[in-house]
Amino acid sequence: xxxxxxxxxxxxxxxxxxxxxxxxxxxxxxxxxxxxxxxxxxxxxxxxxxxxxxxxxxxxxxxxxxxxxxxxxxxxxxxxxxxxxxxxxxxxxxxxxxxxxxxxxxxxxxxxxxxxxxxxxxxxxxxxxxxxxxxxx
Numbered sequence: 001x002x003x004x005x006x007x008x009x010x011x012x013x014x015x016x017x018x019x020x021x022x023x024x025x026x027x028x029x030x031x032x033x034x035x036x037x038x039x040x041x042x043x044x045x046x047x048x049x050x051x052x053x054x055x056x057x058x059x060x061x062x063x064x065x066x067x068x069x070x071x072x073x074x075x076x077x078x079x080x081x082x083x084x085x086x087x088x089x090x091x092x093x094x095x096x097x098x099x100x101x102x103x104x105x106x107x108x109x110x111x112x113x114x115x116x117x118x119x120x121x122x123x124x125x126x127x128x129x130x131x132x133x134x135x136x137x
Contacts, residue, residue, distance in 0.1 A: 047084035
């Protein structure tokens with residue numbers, strides 16, 4: 001896939017995730033503690049599902065904080081690495097320092113990625129071919 005198509009796919013996935021996270025209220029979202037004490041919320045799970053649905057194509061690998069690790073990804077040429085809700089504690093507390101993070105690895109090299117902060121409406125996108133951009137709505 002071309003860098004332009006990868007970047008559009010990342011942008012679209014982050015846009016859908018940003019739209020979806022608005023349904024969750026930080027201080028009323030269902031939260032459980034994972035082994036080790038880290039929180040996971042219903043928002044984490046929903047965003048993980050959206051990102052996976054938009055990003056992954058047949059033959060792609062997947063690594064996410066909110067999915068069971070499939071070591072089969074290590075044999076894939078393209079691997080999506082995501083943190084659907086990076087800084088979950090901040091999200092729970094209503095602090096605007098959390099984001100949705102996506103990276104694409106091809107042949108063991110990070111080639112593209114994106115970070116979205118839905119609260120500040122900032123979207124960072126970048127790839128080896130396109131450089132980095134910041135979009136603020």
